[in-house]
Amino acid sequence: xxxxxxxxxxxxxxxxxxxxxxxxxxxxxxxxxxxxxxxxxxxxxxxxxxxxxxxxxxxxxxxxxxxxxxxxxxxxxxxxxxxxxxxxxxxxxxxxxxxxxxxxxxxxxxxxxxxxxxxxxxxxxxxxxxxxxxxxxxxxxxxxxxxxxxxxxxxxxxxxxxxxxxxxxxxxxxxxxxxxxxxxxxxxxxxxxxxxxxxxxxxxxxxxxxxxxxxxxxxxxxxxxxxxxxxxxxxxxxxxxxxxxxxxxxxxxxxxxxxxxxxxxxxxxxxxxxxxxxxxxxxxx
Amino acid sequence: xxxxxxxxxxxxxxxxxxxxxxxxxxxxxxxxxxxxxxxxxxxxxxxxxxxxxxxxxxxxxxxxxxxxxxxxxxxxxxxxxxxxxxxxxxxxxxxxxxxxxxxxxxxxxxxxxxxxxxxxxxxxxxxxxxxxxxxxxxxxxxxxxxxxxxxxxxxxxxxxxxxxxxxxxxxxxxxxxxxxxxxxxxxxxxxxxxxxxxxxxxxxxxxxxxxxxxxxxxxxxxxxxxxxxxxxxxxxxxxxxxxxxxxxxxxxxxxxxxxxxxxxxxxxxxxxxxxxxxxxxxxxxxxxxxxxxxxxxxxxxxxxxxxxxxxxxxxxxxxxxxxxxxxxxxxxxxxxxxxxxxxxxxxxxxxxxxxxxxxxxxxxxxxxxxxxxxxxxxxxxxxxxxxxxxxxxxxxxxxxxxxxxxxxxxxxxxxxxxxxxxxxxxxxxxxxxxxxxxxxxxxxxxxxxxxxxxxxxxxxxxxxxxxxxxxxxxxxxxxxxxxxxxxxxxxxxxxxxxxxxxxxxxxxxxxxxxxxxxxxxxxxxxxxxxxxxxxxxxxxxxxxxxxxxxxxxxxxxxxxxxxxxxxxxxxxxxxxxxxxxxxxxxxxxxxxxxxxxxxxxxxxxxxxxxxxxxxxxxxxxxxxxxxxxxxxxxxxxxxxxxxxxxxxxxxxxxx
Numbered sequence: 001x002x003x004x005x006x007x008x009x010x011x012x013x014x015x016x017x018x019x020x021x022x023x024x025x026x027x028x029x030x031x032x033x034x035x036x037x038x039x040x041x042x043x044x045x046x047x048x049x050x051x052x053x054x055x056x057x058x059x060x061x062x063x064x065x066x067x068x069x070x071x072x073x074x075x076x077x078x079x080x081x082x083x084x085x086x087x088x089x090x091x092x093x094x095x096x097x098x099x100x101x102x103x104x105x106x107x108x109x110x111x112x113x114x115x116x117x118x119x120x121x122x123x124x125x126x127x128x129x130x131x132x133x134x135x136x137x138x139x140x141x142x143x144x145x146x147x148x149x150x151x152x153x154x155x156x157x158x159x160x161x162x163x164x165x166x167x168x169x170x171x172x173x174x175x176x177x178x179x180x181x182x183x184x185x186x187x188x189x190x191x192x193x194x195x196x197x198x199x200x201x202x203x204x205x206x207x208x209x210x211x212x213x214x215x216x217x218x219x220x221x222x223x224x225x226x227x228x229x230x231x232x233x234x235x236x237x238x239x240x241x242x243x244x245x246x247x248x249x250x251x252x253x254x255x256x257x258x259x260x261x262x263x264x265x266x267x268x269x270x271x272x273x274x275x276x277x278x279x280x281x282x283x284x285x
Numbered sequence: 286x287x288x289x290x291x292x293x294x295x296x297x298x299x300x301x302x303x304x305x306x307x308x309x310x311x312x313x314x315x316x317x318x319x320x321x322x323x324x325x326x327x328x329x330x331x332x333x334x335x336x337x338x339x340x341x342x343x344x345x346x347x348x349x350x351x352x353x354x355x356x357x358x359x360x361x362x363x364x365x366x367x368x369x370x371x372x373x374x375x376x377x378x379x380x381x382x383x384x385x386x387x388x389x390x391x392x393x394x395x396x397x398x399x400x401x402x403x404x405x406x407x408x409x410x411x412x413x414x415x416x417x418x419x420x421x422x423x424x425x426x427x428x429x430x431x432x433x434x435x436x437x438x439x440x441x442x443x444x445x446x447x448x449x450x451x452x453x454x455x456x457x458x459x460x461x462x463x464x465x466x467x468x469x470x471x472x473x474x475x476x477x478x479x480x481x482x483x484x485x486x487x488x489x490x491x492x493x494x495x496x497x498x499x500x501x502x503x504x505x506x507x508x509x510x511x512x513x514x515x516x517x518x519x520x521x522x523x524x525x526x527x528x529x530x531x532x533x534x535x536x537x538x539x540x541x542x543x544x545x546x547x548x549x550x551x552x553x554x555x556x557x558x559x560x561x562x563x564x565x566x567x568x569x570x571x572x573x574x575x576x577x578x579x580x581x582x583x584x585x586x587x588x589x590x591x592x593x594x595x596x597x598x599x600x601x602x603x604x605x606x607x608x609x610x611x612x613x614x615x616x617x618x619x620x621x622x623x624x625x626x627x628x629x630x631x632x633x634x635x636x637x638x639x640x641x642x643x644x645x646x647x648x649x650x651x652x653x654x655x656x657x658x659x660x661x662x663x664x665x666x667x668x669x670x671x672x673x674x675x676x677x678x679x680x681x682x683x684x685x686x687x688x689x690x691x692x693x694x695x696x697x698x699x700x701x702x703x704x705x706x707x708x709x710x711x712x713x714x715x716x717x718x719x720x721x722x723x724x725x726x727x728x729x730x731x732x733x734x735x736x737x738x739x740x741x742x743x744x745x746x747x748x749x750x751x752x753x754x755x756x757x758x759x760x761x762x763x764x765x766x767x768x769x770x771x772x773x774x775x776x777x778x779x780x781x782x783x784x785x786x787x788x789x790x791x792x793x794x795x796x797x798x799x800x801x802x803x804x805x806x807x808x809x810x811x812x813x814x815x816x817x818x819x820x821x822x823x824x825x826x827x828x829x830x831x832x833x834x835x836x837x838x839x840x841x842x843x844x845x846x847x848x849x850x851x852x853x854x855x856x857x858x859x860x861x862x863x864x865x866x867x868x869x870x871x872x873x874x875x876x877x878x879x880x881x882x883x884x885x886x887x888x889x890x891x892x893x894x895x896x897x898x899x900x901x902x903x904x905x906x907x908x909x910x911x912x913x914x915x916x917x918x919x920x921x922x923x924x925x926x927x928x929x930x931x932x933x934x935x936x937x938x939x940x
Contacts, residue, residue, distance in 0.1 A: 011366055014366050015380075021430070058932075067935055115301050119504065125308075130307055132320060132805050133805050134320065135320065135805075153791050228490070231750070252651050252654065253931075
């Protein structure tokens with residue numbers, strides 16, 4: 001049995017490099033964000049950076065707005081809309097996939113993943129070509145004698161960009177949960193008198209919840225903090241929280257950039273914890 | 286599948302592949318436009334394979350992705366094995382939390398946090414450079430690790446724990462049992478984790494953007510930095526090649542994969558709760574298939590690295606604007622290769638020029654002043670030269686090593702930002718002006734800044750997407766001082782920009798090319814030289830013209846040597862070479878901005894190549910240049926004024 005104790009020790013040691021690594025390169029850097037957020041250029045303690053986020057105002061036509069709170073609110077709004085759209089579009093496709101033949105599943109999943117291998121800056125650029133007023137979409141509409149649409153530079157364009165770039169991240173986790181669902185549960189529900197909608201609501205959806213939660217996380221987080229999509233597809237008119245952080249970094253205000261990052265991080269951590277809690281309580285029920 | 290499901294799936298696929306189709310088609314464009322298809326040609330593919338700089342960023346991207354995925358796969362698998370056997374609940378919870386952090390933190394925060402730490406630690410140890418290949422590798426490993434762990438852990442949980450026990454009871458040593466029984470059981474998870482890590486690393490832009498350092502540039506950063514000049518179909522050609530490579534690999538591995546669909550066993554439903562698993566097909570793939578896929582990827586990429594790889598030599602790090610040197614593309618002279626050849630010829634030994642790009646003065650300044658990088662030659666604009674000089678970030682030049690500085694015209698000496706020419710040698714000069722489509726704009730409305738405020742062209746005007754240039758347009762229009770330190774003056778300019786905002790279609794930098802060439806916009810303000818590039822690529826039915834308003838911003842971009850320089854003599858040799866006839870003419874023709882080098886602007890071949898109109902626009906009276914420049918150039922402003930401008934800019938952008 002001594003040998004097996006040695007094995008246990010070896011397993012613990014296997015964890016050591018990762019433990020050290022995550023301490024050094026995950027935990028400590030976050031400490032640095034907090035450190036910079038609460039210091040000024042001479043590294044003296046200050047809460048001015050944090051306060052600036054909450055109190056900075058700007059005035060336009062006599063209306064006073066809180067600059068950064070407004071920026072944050074807008075980012076959140078666009079990110080939530082994009083996430084919901086991803087969910088609405090992605091859930092059915094994940095379901096269809098999970099019920100298709102093994103061969104079809106394999107082909108479709110591969111197809112869904114291929115765009116992820118193309119550089120995302122280039123993909124976003126390609127959307128500009130499609131959505132411009134004189135772009136591919138409008139040329140098509142004109143050829144069909146339909147009225148052209150103005151999309152580029154609107155919220156719609158930014159949302160399309162976000163949905164497109166993060167769509168696979170919604171499909172894949174939901175699909176991987178659904179593919180493992182026991183089909184017998186569905187049959188049982190039907191035998192007990194559930195209609196299709198009932199099966200979906202009472203059996204499939206609750207069981208797929210873990211996938212939905214991780215899908216939401218995987219889409220919401222990157223879309224709330226993006227700065228490239230808003231610059232390119234929003235015609236530079238959408239200044240989001242990611243743009244604010246990047247803007248402060250480029251303007252060499254590292255401490256204020258850190259403060260915005262710190263606040264964003266805290267809000268997201270709280271949000272995610274609440275969501276996880278909800279999912280756990282649902283799972284327990 | 287039911288018909289409705291088929292239709293829906295087809296629509297989703299259309300959505301996913303529409304942009305891919307666009308870039309496939311436009312990569313064969315015979316014109317230099319991403320919005321107007323003019324004819325079929327393989328021109329951009331030839332261009333791509335001649336572009337050593339882009340190919341080297343491709344190589345860098347692959348090296349980084351391979352290294353990061355290899356390390357994170359090994360370390361992550363070991364970690365998962367360790368975590369799985371943890372008895373202590375507290376430890377287990379701690380591990381889960383830490384593993385989740387990089388996944389629920391936006392990448393911009395991961396990037397910033399690592400950058401802050403590297404820079405801080407670098408300063409602490411007085412390192413010349415704290416950001417380099419290794420910091421980028423660390424960053425990539427860090428964000429890849431959780432994905433590997435979250436792929437491997439569920440496989441461990443699914444494994445029948447009596448399997449290794451049984452193996453040991455049958456006489457296996459524990460280590461052998463681990464290798465022969467456990468590893469094969471969890472292999473699908475390891476492989477999926479490795480593929481995910483590789484994919485994520487390959488596509489990462491944000492984290493690389495913050496942690497990139499000296500001379501090691503990846504493809505996404507190179508693309509981002511093309512924002513002052515244009516993104517060419519060359520990048521679409523590259524994407525097309527990547528697309529077909531992946532497609533070929535997938536088809537190949539599918540042909541090899543003849544194994545049966547593998548067993549389906551009962552699983553706990555919670556095992557993927559936290560795992561965002563694109564664990565490819567729902568039923569585990571056969572191992573042969575996976576191994577073949579990995580093998581094929583490795584083979585292709587190693588071959589790729591060998592093809593584009595170059596041997597190591599002493600390195601000169603040059604940090605310049607994107608698309609701001611004649612690099613051999615579009616049949617131009619390759620000034621980078623030219624320097625290496627010239628150096629070998631004149632100094633008797635080989636040198637490697639490592640050329641990297643930045644997107645704006647501020648972007649470059651942020652990197653240099655953080656002390657995190659070390660470049661040998663940089664090309665800031667005038668006001669940034671002044672700022673860096675006043676902050677002691679530049680080294681004085683030794684003109685003994687730059688005899689060709691004598692070629693600089695008299696008008697370009699002793700400019701305000703460097704009165705004694707001690708720190709800088711001018712590279713280009715240009716000014717901002719207005720480009721308009723004569724088919725949309727009445728001639729009567731042109732001539733001054735008013736065109737950009739003309740309500741007739743509502744929704745068809747383009748403004749700069751950078752604060753200093755954008756405020757400048759309003760200040761020149763109102764006759765305000767662009768270098769004022771008075772907040773009221775800047776506020777007045779902001780009001781003008783706010784008033785203009787409803788008319789503006791888009792705030793642009795590189796996007797200006799597409800929008801003007803296609804006739805999408807009626808008029809824009811941009812740098813004069815770029816007008817010629819746009820006019821060359823304009824769509825049928827678009828007639829682009831240019832004028833400079835009476836008051837406008839003249840600027841000079843100049844070679845400087847920053848204090849972080851590692852090899853000053855080599856840097857000076859480079860500056861000297863760039864002032865020689867051949868590279869100087871090639872650069873001037875490539876960039877299309879004015880060139881302060883007499884050998885160029887007095888040259889007849891150059892004048893013929895550019896054409897009479899271009900010469901008239903680019904060189905409007907050199908005698909008067911000095912005075913005009915001093916009147917209109919941007920000056921360096923104190924930090925509090927810069928901060929105020931930044932806040933005002935944000936105020937404009939949130940409207």
